[in-house]
Amino acid sequence: MARTRIPVVVVAGFLGSGKTTLLNHLLRNNRGVRVGVIVNDFGAINIDSMLVAGQVDSMVSLSNGCLCCAVDVSDMDEMLDRLAHPSSEIDVIVVEASGVAEPRNMIRLVLGSENPRVFFGGLVTVVDADQFGETLTRHPELAQHVGLADLVVLNKVDQVGDQVGEDVRVLLREFNDRAPIVSTSHGRVDPELLFDPGRAEPAPGEQLTLDQLLADPCDDHDHGADRGHGHRHLHSEYEAIEFESDRPLDPRELVAFLEQRPVGVFRVKGFVHFAVPGQSRKFEVQAVGPHIRFTGSRWEPGETRRTQLVLIGAGVDREAVAAGLERCVATEDGEAAADPNSMLGVHRYTVAV
Numbered sequence: 258m259a260r261t262r263i264p265v266v267v268v269a270g271f272l273g274s275g276k277t278t279l280l281n282h283l284l285r286n287n288r289g290v291r292v293g294v295i296v297n298d299f300g301a302i303n304i305d306s307m308l309v310a311g312q313v314d315s316m317v318s319l320s321n322g323c324l325c326c327a328v329d330v331s332d333m334d335e336m337l338d339r340l341a342h343p344s345s346e347i348d349v350i351v352v353e354a355s356g357v358a359e360p361r362n363m364i365r366l367v368l369g370s371e372n373p374r375v376f377f378g379g380l381v382t383v384v385d386a387d388q389f390g391e392t393l394t395r396h397p398e399l400a401q402h403v404g405l406a407d408l409v410v411l412n413k414v415d416q417v418g419d420q421v422g423e424d425v426r427v428l429l430r431e432f433n434d435r436a437p438i439v440s441t442s443h444g445r446v447d448p449e450l451l452f453d454p455g456r457a458e459p460a461p462g463e464q465l466t467l468d469q470l471l472a473d474p475c476d477d478h479d480h481g482a483d484r485g486h487g488h489r490h491l492h493s494e495y496e497a498i499e500f501e502s503d504r505p506l507d508p509r510e511l512v513a514f515l516e517q518r519p520v521g522v523f524r525v526k527g528f529v530h531f532a533v534p535g536q537s538r539k540f541e542v543q544a545v546g547p548h549i550r551f552t553g554s555r556w557e558p559g560e561t562r563r564t565q566l567v568l569i570g571a572g573v574d575r576e577a578v579a580a581g582l583e584r585c586v587a588t589e590d591g592e593a594a595a596d597p598n599s600m601l602g603v604h605r606y607t608v609a610v
């Protein structure tokens with residue numbers, strides 16, 4: 258019997274809203290559904306693909322640019338072809354957009370696919386309950402991103418009180434009166450909301466069609482301009498800065514850097530190698546707006562101990578970032594090398610997993 262077509266679900270949402278967290282939750286709770294993933298990270302080092310690796314049935318990753326403008330339909334088709342090939346036995350494809358992607362373009366790329374084995378399975382827009390209000394003020398176009406969603410995931414409700422959560426929900430409803438809004442912490446949505454392999458394809462009229470998307474007055478390649486519709490594309494304002502070091506970092510300096518980030522840096526993510534006696538763990542670091550978080554794990558046998566960071570922001574002073582991070586690189590006779598207490602700052606932001 259011919260297999261039904263494979264849904265391609267696009268997961269979008271502003272920087273740090275919880276897309277990778279949601280994706281990992283889905284992969285861990287896939288209930289036998291085989292998931293193929295396309296991960297797009299804005300920076301040249303694809304931290305996101307490292308964070309989902311190992312859990313996924315099949316993955317294609319794309320870094321150094323935003324999928325929605327760095328790729329045309331044929332490139333997207335190539336990725337979809339790889340995942341939707343009959344031998345891959347994938348049931349659903351999830352595309353994790355970068356945090357500055359234009360969801361409309363992402364949908365266009367999927368709807369424009371010539372691969373007969375796939376269909377657009379919907380847009381999931383992840384919203385950071387804690388940051389949404391502030392981010393919306395800076396980027397009114399987020400309203401449109403919410404408006405396009407087939408499912409809105411109101412994430413990080415654990416970081417806000419009931420009233421704020423409710424206020425954000427009311428706001429989201431103004432932008433989208435048709436999609437379900439699901440409140441979550443740590444992206445823990447019911448996987449069936451996103452992929453039910455037996456699910457019928459959307460009926461005509463249930464979702465935006467390619468024609469509707471093409472008819473949008475916002476020209477998708479005039480990325481820098483505000484077209485008078487509030488449609489400024491985020492990736493034209495944002496930039497990613499990568500930092501790699503084979504020499505270990507001084508934890509005190511790094512914490513100080515993260516706490517007082519150079520102006521414009523909104524998002525930091527990556528892995529850190531610290532130079533502290535008795536400390537042999539690998540640390541994942543995540544910063545979203547004011548929130549900083551470290552998670553310790555083990556270096557894999559044979560894994561090179563090094564730091565890899567991506568910093569994303571708008572109007573960033575690159576020189577200040579470079580100088581600040583250089584200060585974090587530990588000198589051999591530095592304080593950190595002699596002082597096990599230098600990890601205290603990191604521990605303050607460390608969560609147990």
Ligand SMILES: Nc1nc2c(ncn2[C@@H]2O[C@H](COP(=O)(O)OP(=O)(O)OP(=O)(O)O)[C@@H](O)[C@H]2O)c(=O)[nH]1
Binds near residue numbers: 278279442443544
């Ligand atoms: N407190 C709290 N933290 C969360 C929640 N969801 C995600 N996080 C944390 O928020 C940070 C960013 O989460 P990610 O899943 O990496 O966000 P993202 O949208 O993939 O980020 P980008 O790809 O950089 O745009 C991580 O430290 C997560 O652990 C949540 O519901 N509550």
